[in-house]
Amino acid sequence: MNFSDKLRQRIEKTGSALCVGLDPRPQNDNIEEMGTWLRRVVEETAPYTAAYKPNIAYFEAMGIPGLILLEKLVADMPRDIPIILDAKRGDIGETQKYYAKSYFERMNVDAVTLNPFMGYDTLEPFLDHPGKGIYLLAVTSNPGSEDIERQPLADGRRVYQLVGDMIERSRRENRATHLGMVVGLTNAGGSVLDDLPDAPLLIPGLGAQGGDLSALAGSNRTAPPVINVSRGILYQNPELTYAQKAEQYAAQIRAALRPGS
Structure with a gap:
């Protein structure tokens, strides 16, 4: 089964396109306590979750014990729930x-985020892994996406459309890994979605970053999207359970993606 099919099956099973971001902010050095908390988050939110997105930076900040925790956490997750490792790697x-x-063989995550701006050749080591996926940064959710990603090209297109070209090239080459894009909800308005190929989207920016789900309305895309919420579930509204927050976000996303449903 390829990555897109696995993700699509999970979305159909749960009726949810919510991706829960796992961004632990350690208040002390108690790794065992952190692991217990993260497993509780996963257990409570799983019924409403299409995918999980652990951000490797938060685990790296805890040193080697944090990386060991990440490996154990990934290994313990239900295998029918896709795991997208947020690493944003880009190198030769x-x-x-x-x-x-490291990510596909040792950790055995389903997908990883990559920075494509060093060129297509830097993606190639990831492109021949059956059942796996990668998400290329295209239009990120931060204001600085205007500095490079949304700049105009000489032909009138935008820089982020060059990332879309990489998606199309991988398809022409019939690469085994499925490619998608990261498109921040805060910057997804206007013609952005129409300018990009119909590929799976990882969409951050809902919740604490203030993204508006109406930006997704009417895009007529068929590839499975997931909308990430991290802080909004982990840290905000402590009077609610993690399950309640996940259920609320899942309902908001469903209403935006399927108006009238």
């Missing part, structure tokens, strides 16, 4: 080969 091919080995 030889280095990328070992990133791919």
Whole structure:
């Protein structure tokens, strides 16, 4: 089964396109306590979750014990729920080969985020892994996406459309890994979605970043999207359970993607 099919099956099973971001902010050095908390989040939110997105930076900040925690957490997750590792790696091919080995072979995550702005050759070590997926940064959710990603090209297109070209090239080459894009909800308005190929989208920016789900309305895309919420579930509204927050976000997303349903 390829990555897109696995994700689509999970969305159909749960009726949810919510991706829960796992961004632990350690208040002390108690790794065991952190692991217990993260497993509780996963257990409570799983019924409403299409995918999980652990951000590797938060685990790296805890040192080697944090990376061991990440490996154990990934290994313990239900295998029918796709795991997207948020790493945003981008380097020369030889280095990328070992990133791919680490994430796809050692951690066995389903997908990983990559920075494509060093060129297509830096993606190639990730492109021949059956059942796996990668999400290329296209239009990120931060204001600085205007500095490079949304700049105009000489032919009138935008820089982010060059990322879309990489998606199309991988399809022409019939690469085994399925490619998608990261498109921040805060910057997804206007013609952005129409300018990009119909490929799976990882969409951050809902919740604490203030993204508006109406930006997704009417895009007529068929590839499965997931909308990520991290802080909004982990840290905001502590009077609600993680399950309640996940259920609320899942309902908001469903209403935006399927008006009238």
